[in-house]
Amino acid sequence: DPLQHSLPFIFSDPEIVKSVLRYTLKEVRPDGSIPYGIVGNGMVAPMVADNASDLPLWLLWVVSEYVLATRDDAFLDERIPSPLVSPQPQPETVRGLLARCYRHQVEQVGVGEHGVARMLNDDWNDGLLGTFAVKAFKEAAEKGESVLNSAMSAWVFDYYARLLTHAAEKPKFIAEVKASAAVHREATGKQWTGKWLRRAWLGPTLGWLGENTLWIEPQPWAIVSGATTPERSKQLVQTMDELLRRNSPIGAAQMSDGPDMLEGQTFEPGTCVNGGIWPSLNQTLIWALAAVDPAMAWDEWKKNSFARHADVYPDIWYAIWSGTDSYNSFKHKEAGETVNNKYFHGTDFPVFNLHAHACALYSATKLLGLQFTESGLTIEPDAPIESYRFESPLFGLIKSPQGGYEGWYSPSRAGSWSIQIGFPHRAGVAIKSAEVNGEHAEAVPGENNAFVLTGRSEPGKPLRWRIRI
Numbered sequence: 120d121p122l123q124h125s126l127p128f129i130f131s132d133p134e135i136v137k138s139v140l141r142y143t144l145k146e147v148r149p150d151g152s153i154p155y156g157i158v159g160n161g162m163v164a165p166m167v168a169d170n171a172s173d174l175p176l177w178l179l180w181v182v183s184e185y186v187l188a189t190r191d192d193a194f195l196d197e198r199i200p201s202p203l204v205s206p207q208p209q210p211e212t213v214r215g216l217l218a219r220c221y222r223h224q225v226e227q228v229g230v231g232e233h234g235v236a237r238m239l240n241d242d243w244n245d246g247l248l249g250t251f252a253v254k255a256f257k258e259a260a261e262k263g264e265s266v267l268n269s270a271m272s273a274w275v276f277d278y279y280a281r282l283l284t285h286a287a288e289k290p291k292f293i294a295e296v297k298a299s300a301a302v303h304r305e306a307t308g309k310q311w312t313g314k315w316l317r318r319a320w321l322g323p324t325l326g327w328l329g330e331n332t333l334w335i336e337p338q339p340w341a342i343v344s345g346a347t348t349p350e351r352s353k354q355l356v357q358t359m360d361e362l363l364r365r366n367s368p369i370g371a372a373q374m375s376d377g378p379d380m381l382e383g384q385t386f387e388p389g390t391c392v393n394g395g396i397w398p399s400l401n402q403t404l405i406w407a408l409a410a411v412d413p414a415m416a417w418d419e420w421k422k423n424s425f426a427r428h429a430d431v432y433p434d435i436w437y438a439i440w441s442g443t444d445s446y447n448s449f450k451h452k453e454a455g456e457t458v459n460n461k462y463f464h465g466t467d468f469p470v471f472n473l474h475a476h477a478c479a480l481y482s483a484t485k486l487l488g489l490q491f492t493e494s495g496l497t498i499e500p501d502a503p504i505e506s507y508r509f510e511s512p513l514f515g516l517i518k519s520p521q522g523g524y525e526g527w528y529s530p531s532r533a534g535s536w537s538i539q540i541g542f543p544h545r546a547g548v549a550i551k552s553a554e555v556n557g558e559h560a561e562a563v564p565g566e567n568n569a570f571v572l573t574g575r576s577e578p579g580k581p582l583r584w585r586i587r588i
Contacts, residue, residue, distance in 0.1 A: 120473070120474070121139050121142070121143065122139065122140075122143060122177045122178060122180070122181045123177070123399065123474065123477060123478070123481075124139075124473040124474070124477040125139040125140070125181060125477075126181065126184065126477060126481045127477050127480035127481050129184060129185055129188050129189065129513065130188075130484070130511035130512070130513045130514060131511050131512060131513070133185065133189050133191065133513075133531070136181070136185050137185070137191075137194065139181075140178075140181065140182055140185065140194075140213075141197075141199060143178055144178070144199040144201075144213060144216050145199055145200060145201055145202055145203070146201075146203060147175075147178075147201060147203070147216045147219060147220060148201075148203050149219075150219075150223055150227055151175060151219040151220045151221070151222050151223025151224075151227065152174070152175065152223050152227065153174040153175055153178065153220070154169055154174075154203070155168045155169040155171055155174070156169075161202060163203070167240055167241075167249075168240060168241050168245050169240075170239045170240040170241075170260070171239060171240060171241050171242065171245075172228045172236065172237055172238055172239040172240075172241070172242055172265060172268055173242045173243060173265070173267075173268050173271065175220035175221070175223055175224055176224065176268070176271055176272060176275045178217070178220055179217060179220055179221065179224075179275050179276075179278075179279045180275045180278060180279075182194075182213065182217055182282070183275075183278045183279050183281065183282040184278070184491065186282055186285070186286070187278075187281065187282055187285060187491035187492070187493070188491045188496075188513060188514075188530070189513065189530050189531045190530035190531055190532050190534060191530075191531050191532070192285075192286060192532070194213055195212065195213050195214040195286055196212050196213070196214065197212065197213050198210035198211065198212055199211060199212070199213060199216060201216075214286065214288075217279070218292075221276075221279065221296065221299075224236075224272065225299050228268075230264070230269075230302070230303075230306065231262055231263070231264035231320060232262070232264075232320075233264055233306065233309070233310075233320060234269075234302065234305070234306035234309070235264035235265065235266055235268075235269045235303075235306045235307070235310065235320065236264060236265050236268035236269040236272055236303065236306075237262075237263065237264055237265070237268075238259065238260070238263035238264055238265045238268070238319060238320075238321075239260055239263075240260050242265040242267050242268050242319075242336075243267060243336060243399075244267075244336065244392050246385060246392060247319065247328075247392070248260060248263065248321070249385075250384055250385055250392075251321060251325065251328060251379075252321050252322075252325055254324070254325070255321070255322055255324040255325055258321075258322040258323070258324055258325075259321040259322045259325060261322070262320075262322040262323070263319060263320055263321050263322055264319060264320040265319050265337075266307060266310045266316055266317050266318055266319060266320075266329070266337040266341075267318070267319070267336040267337040267340065269303040269306050269307045269337075269346075270303070270307045270316070270337045270340035270341040270344055270346055271340045271344070272299070272300070272303040273300050273301075273303040273304035273307060273340075273344035273345070273346055274300075274340060274343055274344035275300075276296050276297070276299045276300035276303065277297065277300040277344070279296055280293050280296040280297045280300065281492065281493055283296060284493045285493040285494075300344075303344075303346075304344055304345055304346045305346075307337070307340075307341050307344070307346035308341070308346045308347065308348075310337075311347070311351060312329075312330055314333070314354070314355075314358050315329070315333045315338055315355055315358055315359075316329070316337050316338060316341050316346075316347075316355075317329040317330055317337075318332075318334035318336065318337060318379075328379055329379065331377050331378050331379070332374060332375055332376075332377025332378055332379035332380060333358065333359070333362050333363065333374065333375040333377070334373070334374050334379070335359065335363055335371060335372070335373050335374065335400055335404065336373070336400060338355055338359060338404075338407070339400075339403040339404045339406060339407035339408075340403060340407075341355070342355065342356075342407035342410060342411065343403070343406055343407050343410065352407075352410070352411050353411060353412075356407075356408060356411045356412055356415065359371065359404070360415060362375040362376075363375055364415075364419065364422075366449055367396065367422070367448055367449055368422065368427070368431045368449070369396060369422055369423065369427055369428050369431055369432075369446060369455065370396045370398075370401045370419065370422045370423040370446075371396065371400075371401055371404055371419065371422075372389070372394050372395065372396055372448040372449075372450070373392060373393075373394055373395055373396065373397055373400055373445075373448075374392075374393065374394040375394075376450075380393055380394050381393070385460075385462055386458055386460065386462075386463070387451060387458075387460070388450050388451065389447050389448040389449070389450030389451030389454070390445070390447045390448075390451055390457075390458040390460075391445055391458040391463065391465075392445075394448055394450055395445040395446060395447060395448055395458065396423075396445060396446040396447070396448050397444070397445045397474075398423060398442070398444075398445075398474040398475055398478040398479070399444075399474045399478060401419065401423050401478065401482075402423075402478035402479075402481055402482040402485075404419060405419050405420050405423075405482040405485055405486065406482060406485035409485050409486055409488060409499070409501075409502075410488070410499075413486075413501040413502055413503055413544060414503045416485075416486055416502070417486060417502050417503055417504065420479070420482060420483065420486055423478070423479060423482075424479060425438060425439055425440065425441075425442065425475070425479075428442070428446075428455065431455060432454075432455035432456075435455050435456055437457070437469040437470050438455070438469075438475070440470075441470040441471055441472075441475060441476070442469070442470060442472060442474075442475030442476075443457045443465055443469040443470065443472045443475065444457070444465070444472050444474060445457060445458065445465075456469075457469050483509065484509070484514075486502045487499070487500055487502065487509060487516055488500065488501065488541065489514070489516075492537070492539075494536060494537045495528070495536035495537035495538055495539070495573075496514070496528060496536070496537075496538060496539070497538075497539040497540075497541060497569075498516060498526075498538070498539070498540055498541070499540075499541045499542065499543060499544075500516060500518060500524060500540070500542075501542060501543070501544045501545065504518070505518075505520050506518050506519055506520045512529060513528070513529055513530070514526070514527065514528055514529070515527045521587075522587065522588050523585065523586065523587045523588070524540070524585070524586050524588070525583070525584065525585040525586070526538070526583075526584055527581035527582060527583045527584070528576060528581060528582045529576055529579075529580075529581035529582070530576060531578065532578065533575070533576065533577040533578065534575065534576065535573060535574065535575045536573070536574065536575070536576060536582055537571055537572070537573050538571070538572045538573070538574070538582070538584055539565060539569050539570070539571045540562075540569065540570050540571075540572070540586065541565070541567060541568060541569035541570075542568040542569070543567045543568055543569075545568060546568065548568050548588055549588065550562045550570055550586050550587070550588055551587045551588060552586070552587045553570075553572060553584070553585070553586045553587075554584065554585040554586075555572050555573070555574035555582070555583070555584050556574050556575070556582065556583055556584075557583070560572055560573075560574070560584070562586060570586070572584050572586075
């Protein structure tokens with residue numbers, strides 16, 4: 120969670136991001152795993168979820184995004200002491216700790232018999248095995264596989280390889296990381312049921328979850344990682360819209376009606392991880408929708424806003440100025456509220472959960488199709504809005520009602536950067552004029568209705584660009 124919550128600060132206050140990253144990097148253990156949580160005075164939380172299979176993926180993602188966005192390359196050579204390593208050796212560099220995390224994912228977590236990332240005790244869904252594998256928990260923890268983790272690994276490993284390329288790491292290691300991404304991409308794609316991807320394999324005794332019930336968790340990651348073909352991506356978006364989104368006024372539900380949504384679960388249908396609404400999941404959904412259907416992405420972003428929640432449920436005091444981890448869906452009699460049962464009294468303190476704030480901010484960048492690359496950034500400003508402004512110290516994008524776009528990029532060090540502007544959902548787009556740093560520039564045509572501008576920035580002097588189409 121701290122890693123997810125730090126993502127928007129990349130754009131506004133990168134020192135906060137570094138503080139979160141340093142703390143998390145100190146948690147990396149000798150085998151490259153990361154504790155589920157810290158309690159007391161630096162003690163690892165003694166809980167079954169400590170054997171999670173996905174935590175290093177989040178660290179690889181956020182460090183890659185931070186460095187590629189800010190160009191703070193020196194951070195990779197910063198040495199981080201690790202209190203969890205005893206006796207304490209020479210502090211390791213950030214790049215060394217990331218390599219350790221990567222090795223943990225591919226060697227200790229590894230893959231199961233279907234080539235999909237192993238589940239261990241849990242993935243994003245802490246209670247999945249505790250709910251669905253009670254009768255064969257040991258077998259599920261040993262042999263289970265998480266389609267979510269494989270779909271996420273495909274994207275994270277590619278992004279990590281992008282960071283390694285930017286940092287001029289050894290080509291052999293870069294090729295290995297890319298190959299690992301390809302393995303997970305292929306394995307994820309094979310879990311297509313005809314309408315969506317399966318959720319998880321719980322071992323030979325219990326079999327597959329998600330064959331007759333749509334779980335949202337792996338679906339967006341499959342789209343953004345390229346595990347689904349363009350045709351399947353469109354079909355998947357339509358299915359998620361029909362089963363998870365269309366009837367929900369405040370964002371997509373985590374699970375559809377089906378045999379996996381059990382009355383006998385820890386949580387009632389329509390709540391928490393039994394079909395509730397999660398900002399953490401829907402930020403990735405918005406990202407995926409933006410690549411396939413920008414209008415639907417914009418609609419989903421608005422549905423997840425405090426403003427929409429206030430309009431739909433004006434008598435619920437929370438989720439207006441701050442919110443909680445998840446909300447009850449339209450399937451539950453207390454829709455718009457949060458889970459409240461003997462296992463989890465969410466209504467005791469249903470505010471100050473940072474997902475409700477951070478996810479809306481970060482997913483706004485995905486409405487713009489923003490991705491950082493080895494040499495700059497790409498944007499796909501196809502959101503169906505006549506005019507808008509996205510402004511931050513690092514990056515800005517402004518669309519005028521007359522069809523012009525302008526923006527800036529201001530990383531921490533001087534350099535020459537490429538800005539790729541794409542319009543994949545609009546045919547026949549032509550640039551009438553372009554400027555970079557106040558001077559006429561040539562927009563070089565690229566693939567899929569994209570154009571590339573190149574310019575230089577210096578600390579305190581952003582690369583500024585403008586086009587008219």
